[in-house]
Amino acid sequence: MTPSALPLLDQHLRQIDSFPSQVRRLFHGRGQCFAGLEHITVDWLGGQILISLFKEPEAEFIPALCELVESWQATPLWQNNVRSVLLHHRSRPDCELQVLSGTFSAQQTVVENDLTFLLDLGNKQNNGLFLDMRYGRSWVKSNAQNKNVLNLFAYTCGFSVAAIAGGAKQVVNLDMAKAALSKGRENHRANEHDLSKVKFLGHELFKSWGKVRKFGPYDLVIIDPPSFQKGSFALTKDYKKILRRLPELLSEQARVLACVNDPSVDSQFLIDEMAQQAPEMIFVERLDNPPEFKDINPEASLKSLLFKRGA
Helix, strand or coil, X not given: CCHHHHHHHHHHHHCCCCCCCCCEEEEEHHHCCCCCCCCEEEEEXXXXXXXXXXXXXXXXXXXXXXXXXXXXXXXXXXXXXXXXXXXXXXXXXXXXXXEEEECCCCEEEEEECCEEEEEECCCCCCCCCXXXXXXXXXXXXXXXXXCEEEEECCCCCHHHHHHHHCCCCEEEEECCCHHHHXXXXXXXXXXXXXXXXXXXXXCCHHHCHHHHHHCCCEEEEEECCCCEECCCEEHHHHHHHHHHHHHHHEEEEEEEEEEECCCCCCHHHHHHHHHHHCCCEEEEEEXXXXXXXXXXXXXXXXXXXXXXXXX
16 A cells, blocks of 8 residues: 555545445445555444555555545535544554544444444454445345344344344354354344344354254355354365255255355355255355445455255
8 A cells, every 4th residue: 555546545535425324335445446555445334434454554654644534524524424533453463443533432333224233443353244245134134034044153143133124033143252242132132123033152163063953944044254263264174064064954945145255265166165065055146245345356355145945
């Protein structure tokens, strides 16, 4: 990232004449569409602007960026709507969050697709909601009516919130991070959901098949694993283990939303592994990503693939 590329960012953000009513990405440099800005993103979080750096920039970059922020804040749009501007150093070991201006709120409530989510902003890698999965959550909300849903690698239960909002009869969330599941429970409460329909299993998947099977069979299974989780999950090796055991979890008309967000792993990996490990599952389609996540190479972006059981 170089200071000479910042006019591109300035031009992009000055084209905004009003901020969205719901949480959105405003600038997506990681799609490689803006030369010199490949490692920066800007998100609108309902009054707070979050600028994230995914690589340590040149020494002159951050002072030049701060000058830009000052110029943006002089505009009526920012003066009237922006409570704070935050700079998140994602590449640093402590994931330092720097307050560039305004009043910082570590707890931030945002709205997506008319659902409420609670974010935790601070010195941590992720804040609780992956914005590129917006269409995936919307699809689940539209297709969960009367379904028994399994949400693997649930994190803060975004898919679960969408499923219950869409009329699911039950959602089982599994994630080894119990703190993330606790935030998921808060997300459900924020949407006034009936928690008797929601299960939270704080376990490591490969040691918990019996617990998962107990609440099945499932009409919809969502698989959205991390690309790598030290000591517990390596994507290309472990994904196939999940797919191999899928049939024992599924109802006869089940659908599976299988996702991968590793730039080095393409859609065909999932299609081929599903055909080999669970041949009764038929590939249906790849869900679109939101337009603000444009990528020069679509296979490097989020892949959300839909499969169905049987013909």
